[in-house]
Amino acid sequence: MGEKFVSAERPQTEEGYQYHIACKPGDVSRYVLLPGDPERVPKISSLWDEAREIAFHREYRTHTGKYKGVPITVTSTGIGGPSTAIAVEELAAIGADTFIRVGSTGAIQPGMEIGDLIIARAAVRLEGTSKQYVRVEYPAVADLEVTLALVEAAETLGIPYHMGITASTDSFYLGQGRPGLNGYFPSFARNIMDDLRQANVTNFEMEAATLYTLANIYGLRAGCVCAVFANRVTNEFGKAGEKEAALVASEAVKILAEWDEEKERKGKEVWFPGLRG
Numbered sequence: 001m002g003e004k005f006v007s008a009e010r011p012q013t014e015e016g017y018q019y020h021i022a023c024k025p026g027d028v029s030r031y032v033l034l035p036g037d038p039e040r041v042p043k044i045s046s047l048w049d050e051a052r053e054i055a056f057h058r059e060y061r062t063h064t065g066k067y068k069g070v071p072i073t074v075t076s077t078g079i080g081g082p083s084t085a086i087a088v089e090e091l092a093a094i095g096a097d098t099f100i101r102v103g104s105t106g107a108i109q110p111g112m113e114i115g116d117l118i119i120a121r122a123a124v125r126l127e128g129t130s131k132q133y134v135r136v137e138y139p140a141v142a143d144l145e146v147t148l149a150l151v152e153a154a155e156t157l158g159i160p161y162h163m164g165i166t167a168s169t170d171s172f173y174l175g176q177g178r179p180g181l182n183g184y185f186p187s188f189a190r191n192i193m194d195d196l197r198q199a200n201v202t203n204f205e206m207e208a209a210t211l212y213t214l215a216n217i218y219g220l221r222a223g224c225v226c227a228v229f230a231n232r233v234t235n236e237f238g239k240a241g242e243k244e245a246a247l248v249a250s251e252a253v254k255i256l257a258e259w260d261e262e263k264e265r266k267g268k269e270v271w272f273p274g275l276r277g
């Protein structure tokens with residue numbers, strides 16, 4: 001990428017390499033999958049027709065390739081809002097406009113098992129990053145088309161899913177109602193899981209609220225599909241459902257590309273089922 005940057009406000013090189021993600025215009029598709037874990041990047045891109053590593057800088061690992069003929073990118077965000085906001089800022093600056101978080105999560109409602117998928121139509125903003133962008137009343141809502149494409153993808157592939165509202169936190173432990181070290185468990189943390197469960201929130205993770213908030217502010221599209229690693233009702237934990245989440249997200253990109261083409265052909269701003277054919 002080189003070491004010479006042209007701006008302190010938006011640090012990038014003359015060729016347009018972005019400071020953190022180390023990618024430049026032309027390196028990424030408009031459709032980008034966003035796992036937190038960099039180790040998930042090759043697992044996801046191995047499901048595509050072709051892929052190559054573009055960059056691996058800090059927590060940001062990027063592969064670009066094709067899934068069923070559609071150009072697609074995956075970039076890891078690392079854990080939490082701050083690094084996710086950086087990924088969205090820099091990816092959008094080089095041409096990305098549609099994001100799908102492919103995460104792991106903790107389910108808090110009964111009937112959600114390890115390995116199940118949850119598609120989040122909205123996120124509770126329990127993180128801090130989005131609050132540095134816009135006031136707290138602003139909605140962290142998923143894009144309608146991306147969410148619908150995730151549903152269509154799961155149905156097409158025959159992969160079961162739940163639809164839900166995620167709560168995105170800055171803390172995996174206290175913030176998600178887990179006791180801290182040596183049993184530190186103040187009352188506000190003790191009650192958080194039950195309060196959210198009563199409000200029909202389905203799961204905990206740490207990035208969707210930041211992603212949705214920034215996407216809405218900037219006129220980008222975002223959605224999220226997560227695999228349940230933690231069952232907070234039965235207190236079980238297991239790493240399952242990653243591949244299914246990756247397949248659903250990749251298939252959703254193929255579907256979105258078709259819908260985007262259909263919208264353009266018919267001069268419509270929003271895709272709706274009646275546009276088909």
Ligand SMILES: O=P(O)(O)O[C@H]1O[C@H](CO)[C@@H](O)[C@H]1O
Binds near residue numbers: 172207
């Ligand atoms: O598996 P990823 O996508 O990283 O997502 C979840 O896992 C991490 C916590 O273990 C947080 O980033 C959380 O959102």
Ligand SMILES: O=c1cc[nH]c(=O)[nH]1
Binds near residue numbers: 104105176204
């Ligand atoms: O419980 C969980 C599992 C995965 N990721 C989270 O943020 N929480």
